[in-house]
Amino acid sequence: MTMLPYKQAIELADHTPETTWLVDELWSDGAVGILGGEPKCCKSFLSLELAVAVSSGQPCLGRFPVRRPGTVLLFAAEDAPRIVKTRLMGIAEARGVDLSGLDIQVITCERLRLDEPRDVQALEKTVAALRPRLLILDPFVRLHRIDENSSHEVASILEQLRLMQRRYGTSILIVHHAKKNGGSARAGQALRGSSEFHAWGDSNLYMRRTGNRGLVGHDQLTLSIEHRAAASRTGIPLALKGEAERLALEIEDKIDALVTANVKPTTTERIERALAEENEPMTLSALRQASGLRTATLCKTIKGLLVAGRIHKTTTGYALVGN
The missing domain is CATH 1.10.10.10 (Winged helix-like DNA-binding domain superfamily/Winged helix DNA-binding domain)
Known part of the structure; x- marks a missing residue:
């Protein structure tokens, strides 16, 4: 058995390396983390927005530059393939790119269980073959049969994903639900289940619907950003815009709201x-x-x-x- 690596204290680095980004301010490069929120707050749309941004190199939400574009691997456990494709096409169109030219690979098996070794091995082989820049798993609740309140069981699954991230340099985003009536809690503490989810993330995103009605009658969507090693942001206003099959999230600036008032x-x-x-x-x-x-x-x-x-x-x- 080999010894653990060590250094004399004086030899330790004087400065923490600057954060390198996959997507500026939104997701650090090689980060694992959670995209969380209550039902019907467009978590899946934001995950697909990230997929289009990373695969195309176009700014996410039209605002956040992509620093390391590349392949995206996606598993959408709750949505039919046609729905995933339609949503991706709408977002791609909103960003001025053609979906056919984007390297977004969608896992098409009927189920994927992160608590079953055979499925984890199959996922790792896929990641090893494709070397995606970003892996998206949506949502966590459909990826296991464990007790989400058990720190031991949750930590075991998250640790496997962390090891996968370290082996292949792949950023990993898990879509996860917030607790019911968790709106008053700090975003990370509002996540359903064990506190391991919040602790695990290097970069975490949280979507919320506030009680404030927008100018067209919708509850306001807000995005909060949290990082382990970079500044966080809260309360970024978002809106789902477009018609039927061509919907995409957009940042709502004050000037946009003034224009919307007359629309x-x-x-x-x-x-x-x-x-x-x-x-x-x-x-x-x-x-x-x-x-x-x-x-x-x-x-x-x-x-x-x-x-x-x-x-x-x-x-x-x-x-x-x-x-």
């Missing part, structure tokens, strides 16, 4: 606002009344939202899809 809500925004306010499935008739849209317009827009994966049909009506 009539789109048909998509009117339907999503009605569903968000009702917070339960709505019939076609109820949606028509709440949105004030003509039946033909309503049906056409609903069809687009279904294809885009923004809403789904239940036995009692239509409802927003949790992101």
Whole structure:
């Protein structure tokens, strides 16, 4: 057995190396971490935004420069492949790039369990072959059958991912849910399950819906950024903009808000606002009344939202899809 490496104290480095970024201010290079938030706060959209940014080299959210573009490997456990593709196409279009030219590789197996050695080995072989700059796993709750409140069980899975990151230099982002009614807690402490999630992350992102209504009637989305070795930021205002199949997150500046004040809500925004306010499935008739849209317009827009994966049909009506 070999000895552990050591140095005399005086020989230790005098300065901490400057942070190197995968995406400026958002994600440090080679970082592992969590993208967290409550349901329906667009976590999946932000993860796909990062995928498009890193693979294309275009600024994330149109604002944060990408320093080390490259391959992205993605596993979306909750969304059908067509929905993932539609969302990626919409984001790519918003950023002025063609999805066909982006090196985004999507894992297409039906399930991936990080608590099963065979699946972990298969994931590592894939990472070793592709050497992605960024690995996205969305969401954690669909990737295991452990007790998320058990520090030991959670730490075991996260440690395997940390080792994978160190072996291959791959940044790893896990999408994870926040606790119900955790809005008053510090962002990292609001994550569901063990505190290991928060402690694990080198870079963490948190999405929230505040109680403040936007000028088109939506609750305000905000993004907070946390790093182990760099400055953090909170309260960056975001909005999901576009029509049906061409949706993308955008940073809302004050000047944007002033312009928006004079813009009539789109048909998509009117339907999503009605569903968000009702917070339960709505019939076609109820949606028509709440949105004030003509039946033909309503049906056409609903069809687009279904294809885009923004809403789904239940036995009692239509409802927003949790992101």
